[in-house]
Amino acid sequence: MPELPDVTVYVERLQARTIGQSLEGLRVASPFVLRTVSPSPAELRGARVASVERLGKRILIGVDGDRYIVIHLMIAGRLRWKPRGEKVPGKVGLAAFDFPTGTLIFTEASPKKRASLHLVAGRAALAEFDRGGLDVFDASAAAFAERLRSERHTIKRALTDPTLFDGIGNAYSDEILHAAKLSPFRMTSSISDAEIATLHDACVGTLRWWTQRLRDEVGDGFPDKVTAFRPEMAVHGKFGQPCPVCGTKVQRIVYADNEANYCPTCQTEGRLLADRSLSRLLKEDWPRSLEELDERRAQRIAPPAIAPAAPPTSAPKRSRGAKAALTAPAAPSAPAAPPSPSAAAPPNTVGARKLGKKPPPA
Numbered sequence: 001m002p003e004l005p006d007v008t009v010y011v012e013r014l015q016a017r018t019i020g021q022s023l024e025g026l027r028v029a030s031p032f033v034l035r036t037v038s039p040s041p042a043e044l045r046g047a048r049v050a051s052v053e054r055l056g057k058r059i060l061i062g063v064d065g066d067r068y069i070v071i072h073l074m075i076a077g078r079l080r081w082k083p084r085g086e087k088v089p090g091k092v093g094l095a096a097f098d099f100p101t102g103t104l105i106f107t108e109a110s111p112k113k114r115a116s117l118h119l120v121a122g123r124a125a126l127a128e129f130d131r132g133g134l135d136v137f138d139a140s141a142a143a144f145a146e147r148l149r150s151e152r153h154t155i156k157r158a159l160t161d162p163t164l165f166d167g168i169g170n171a172y173s174d175e176i177l178h179a180a181k182l183s184p185f186r187m188t189s190s191i192s193d194a195e196i197a198t199l200h201d202a203c204v205g206t207l208r209w210w211t212q213r214l215r216d217e218v219g220d221g222f223p224d225k226v227t228a229f230r231p232e233m234a235v236h237g238k239f240g241q242p243c244p245v246c247g248t249k250v251q252r253i254v255y256a257d258n259e260a261n262y263c264p265t266c267q268t269e270g271r272l273l274a275d276r277s278l279s280r281l282l283k284e285d286w287p288r289s290l291e292e293l294d295e296r297r298a299q300r301i302a303p304p305a306i307a308p309a310a311p312p313t314s315a316p317k318r319s320r321g322a323k324a325a326l327t328a329p330a331a332p333s334a335p336a337a338p339p340s341p342s343a344a345a346p347p348n349t350v351g352a353r354k355l356g357k358k359p360p361p362a
Ligand SMILES: [Zn+2]
Pocket: 243, 244, 245, 246, 247, 248, 263, 264, 265, 266, 267
């Protein structure tokens, strides 16, 4: 699913193309995608785009009158920029946003229909979508360590928990852990201060490098190759291929709908993580899918009812961190990516179990 680097580049390109433009129309093509009833798509017609921001893995398009379009791509949702008035494609098409400069098409190449669109009035209502994950770029070393140790989990799960950290999913967590030379299945309670500092650096370095890489790739265009599997990745999607650092074959752990890729030499002192105790650990500490975790947490944080701006007092025990912030451009100092001689990566096999979902509006 699109993670921080991908969503950041979507946001930047949408800023360039839509800010100051008026939304001429919002065409909803799928009965499942729109999860709110008010304001209606018709009420937003003619409103001028004032802002485009990232909130976790969501994209917020703010329009006149303090109203927001909240897009969550989930796993298979994608955005495409097409000539103005472009038809919404059948089957995968969810919605279209028409601007004088072109049409933004929202698609989802999955029968599961998990991608969502919310239209909300008032900035306070956005609290419902804020998972409270820590922004690793802004976090101090102490705040990062505190957040990592706030719950006892495997590091892989902690990094990908949107209520703990902002914008990191399955793909970039694999890359971050490889860069930090840490096993995905170390428990957060057992890692040293020095290892946490290394992990923090790896989060910042990896996300920054990838954001810049994707930004360079897209240039003045619009992202049309958003994928969790990229040839330059070190371990994610690279099962059986040589680690770019040491040449050892990349291994994987598959559990339920999840897969973690790692290099045994760089990350686990040569051990293969495939024994029964690992299965037990995963059973206890691994959601069936990361999307499911996201949704479960979402329900815990904010009641799913479509209600006027719930004050963030219904929040969980932990103090909640980063709010919607305009994604800042990455600093120029980016780490060099390990070269990878490999060919195309396998398709994304991550699935997600269907959870109880709000019915489409009548
Ligand atoms: Zn290695």
